[in-house]
Amino acid sequence: MTLSLANVSARYGKLTALADVSLEVPAGARVAVFGHNGAGKTTLLKCAVGALPDMQGEVRFGGERVEPGAVYRNTRHGIGFVPQGHNVFKSLDVERNLTIAGLLHDAGYVSEVYSLFPILKDRRAQLAGSLSGGQQQMLALGMALMTQPKMLLLDEPMSGLAPVIVENVFESLVKINRSTGTAIVIVEQNVKATLPSVERAVILKAGRLVWDGSSDELAKKEDLWAWF
Numbered sequence: 001m002t003l004s005l006a007n008v009s010a011r012y013g014k015l016t017a018l019a020d021v022s023l024e025v026p027a028g029a030r031v032a033v034f035g036h037n038g039a040g041k042t043t044l045l046k047c048a049v050g051a052l053p054d055m056q057g058e059v060r061f062g063g064e065r066v067e068p069g070a071v072y073r074n075t076r077h078g079i080g081f082v083p084q085g086h087n088v089f090k091s092l093d094v095e096r097n098l099t100i101a102g103l104l105h106d107a108g109y110v111s112e113v114y115s116l117f118p119i120l121k122d123r124r125a126q127l128a129g130s131l132s133g134g135q136q137q138m139l140a141l142g143m144a145l146m147t148q149p150k151m152l153l154l155d156e157p158m159s160g161l162a163p164v165i166v167e168n169v170f171e172s173l174v175k176i177n178r179s180t181g182t183a184i185v186i187v188e189q190n191v192k193a194t195l196p197s198v199e200r201a202v203i204l205k206a207g208r209l210v211w212d213g214s215s216d217e218l219a220k221k222e223d224l225w226a227w228f
């Protein structure tokens, strides 16, 4: 299923956070979204899942219109979204978090998530709020996977994770992408660490899409930083 944004703009009051962005992410793709703080990356993902009720332009997923303001419906259509920051139910244990996330889907998928993140299995009975920051991040990712999304939108999922874990998570994402065809759209600050795991990258600058091309091409650019 293709995600397509056509001339999408978003404002917060007088501030234009996203200006006339058009972007297509085909089924099964792995795309990174880069840009400085405040460039509009989170806003872009929010528009893609319909979390900003008053955005302009049009978003479609698998041909169907993504309705601004109706995130829950879009989740059912197969878009998984891991927002920036830790988003777990802190007063519930790890396994309950996972099964709640998979409620409308297949609760049995929890075993797949445990095989990706064995630490979550070890800590299945621990309250999510008492997990370390990195472990909560893995849980948030696991919760998104429980919906077995056709496309997974990730907003800086590696922040706070140790470098060796970052590597593991990237590997897991590529593995999920290859085995299930789940498309991955990942917002990341660490360009170098991300490029090998994606095929394509886009760069946002002050709300505008200023670059869209293959990750190989971007990796070769000597003036890479000039684009930011």
Ligand SMILES: Nc1ncnc2c1ncn2[C@@H]1O[C@H](COP(=O)(O)OP(=O)(O)OP(=O)(O)O)[C@@H](O)[C@H]1O
Pocket (backbone or CB within 6 Å): 012, 013, 015, 016, 017, 035, 036, 037, 038, 039, 040, 041, 042, 043, 044, 084
């Ligand atoms: N709820 C809001 N109200 C007002 N302004 C906002 C709101 N959310 C974002 N903005 C502004 O919109 C711009 C884009 O924000 P956005 O969160 O999309 O950036 P970002 O690229 O995700 O940045 P970061 O890398 O820091 O997460 C910023 O200038 C930000 O201050």
Ligand SMILES: [Mg+2]
Pocket (backbone or CB within 6 Å): 041, 042, 043, 084, 155
């Ligand atoms: Mg952000």
